[in-house]
Amino acid sequence: MCVPTDEEQWMRIEYAQAEDYPVDLYYLMDLSKSMEDDKEKLSSLGDLLAESMRNITSNFRLGFGSFVDKVVMPYVSTVPKKLESPCDGCVAPYGFRNHMRLSDGKNFSTEVRNAKVSGNLDAPEGGFDAIMQAVVCRQQIGWREKARRLLVFSTDASFHYAGDGKLGGIVKPNDGKCHLDEVGSYTHSTLQDYPSISQINQKVKDNAINVIFAVTKEQINVYSSLQKNVEGSSSGVLSEDSSNVVDFVRDQYNKITSSVELKHNSTDNNNVQIKYYSSCVNDVYKETNKCDGLKVGTQVEFQAELKVTRCPEDPRDWKQVIQIYPIGISEALLIDLEILCDCPCERTGSELYEEKSAQCSSVGTYMCGVCKCDDQHFGRMCQCGLDKPHTGTDVDTTGCRALNSTLECSGRGTCDCGVCSCTESWVSGEYCQCDNRACDHYDNKLCADHGTCECGICKCYDGWKGSSCSCTMRNDSCINKQSSNMEVCSGNGMCECGECVCNQDEEGRPYDGVYCEIIPATSGKCLEFRDCIQCLMYKTGPIDNEEDCASNCTAFSPQPVKTVKADEDKYEFLCTYYDEDDCRFAYMYTYKDHKLVVMAQEERECPPEINILGIVLGVIGAIVLIGLALLLLWKLLTTIHDRREFARFEKERMMAKWDTGENPIYKQATSTFKNPTYAGK
Structure with a gap:
């Protein structure tokens, strides 16, 4: 590699x-x-x-x-x-x-x-x-x-x-x-x-x-x-x-x-970095080198990211053999790593390498488009020697003036051995005619810091393009690292400047999503899936026959969950409906790796049933209880009134001054007289 x-x-x-x-x-x-x-x-x-x-x-x-x-x-x-x-x-x-x-x-x-x-x-x-x-x-x-x-x-x-x-x-x-x-x-x-x-x-x-x-x-x-x-x-x-x-x-x-943990034997961590990503046995994709809860036959997939941050100082370390291995198992993945730290044009045998080249006044080595002069010469083309004057009036300066120009080196440099030597770092060109500050800027940065400005034009580094070098040619930002296929733009688009430009399907509908992972017209399929959700999950709805359900609902198999949740940022769509029993049910659908995934609520949320018999019996019972209560109240009031009348009667009788055994207005028919003279005789 x-x-x-x-x-x-x-x-x-x-x-x-x-x-x-x-x-x-x-x-x-x-x-x-x-x-x-x-x-x-x-x-x-x-x-x-x-x-x-x-x-x-x-x-x-x-x-x-x-x-x-x-x-x-x-x-x-x-x-x-x-x-x-x-x-x-x-x-x-x-x-x-x-x-x-x-x-x-x-x-x-x-x-x-x-x-x-x-x-x-x-x-x-x-x-x-x-x-x-x-x-x-x-x-x-x-x-x-x-x-x-x-x-x-x-x-x-x-x-x-x-x-x-x-x-x-x-x-x-x-x-x-x-x-x-x-x-x-x-x-x-x-x-x-x-x-x-x-x-x-x-x-x-x-x-x-x-x-x-x-x-x-x-x-x-x-x-x-x-x-x-x-x-x-x-x-x-x-x-x-x-x-x-x-x-x-x-x-x-x-x-x-039941656990697997990946390690590597690279000790050059300052220059070579290795990171691991996996969803283990769940659906959560994260940075980890360890997965637990495995069973015999369970297959786990890791994505290993290898990145060389800089070239090692010792050229012997430019080639390494790295082992990635699971702890406790004597098996390993061998990586034969070669770090590209120099250019082929700097070595003998390259077309761009020539010793004592005519382009370098036959005294220097031409490599990668630049002259490397020997110890006795200098200048851009090694045209100047230590034994030759390179400045002054006796030197021909015609080679330092542009066509139809009277200024040497455009007034921005000095003429050395017939070659311009520019005085400012931001000036370049054969006649110092180029302003290396006049290139396009991006985010207030010259050539977006991804290239050099040469004579008003950005010369981009490898991996960048565009007039301001702001467009990356790498496609790693267009790969959904949570996807198993790791395709660029999910295979549904092209990566341009680090972003996915989605294609259209056969019917002319564009794919959507950051990684073009959303199949066209998927955001309005709630009604399309409703009947099959009722049929497959709750055995209700228009499709009330199991055979019709099995034949008509083959596009997906809903996964039952207790609570249905959806994250719109991940292009998950939540659907809720009420059926003929006035029961509420909900489900969510999305697309992962071009496959439809549906999660439905395990149980419907139905209103409680009305017990009519209970209500009737309750009303009758309430009426009976109210009647009994009124009778008891009437009986209580009557008893209290009778007791009061009797008490008043008793009080009046006790207050009478006559003999209660005689009638005070009754007079007998005869009169009786007694002579006191003959009393007792």
């Missing part, structure tokens, strides 16, 4: 997760004394782990290794007795040991069970030594070339890193090479320092290995920070006895494989 500076080049990259892709899983375990219960649990769950992974891919291999720490003070006790058995039931300490290279995993549980724990003194472990050997010793570990490689690192402690070896008198830096003997033991544990984080990161990248840090909850913060500095790594919490190891490994594998 030959690329001039300041010009973008686009590449399409497609990625899909392969079905039944080979997987290599190497389980690297801390076998210090505190991990004894984890080892026992792993040995009992080893077969289940292998079976679980084979359900994901039949081409699966499993390996096992362990580590403790460097066998020097102050990491482990060097007392002879402690060197043989640092703790009860412990074996001698060691740096790293490969117990089982990658295989079908049938002996995994046995190898884990037979591996003995050991002990050390300080809290951090020598895990970085083990990771380095497990990564770079590809043949001894058994990593396959075409497989996804997983390294599960299990521990309950932090780690030693570069520089810590000085505490034990080890000053030689880690060389990043494999040092395993015939039985799989690390031979340089006490000879060289621990690796640095950057060394681990580089080796993991070079060997395309995904490291999974399976640590206890006390250490998760430490390894979460480490994860950010090791490309393609992840971390998670392992239970205290590793009882969740099967689910943990499966979940981490699914997390890794």
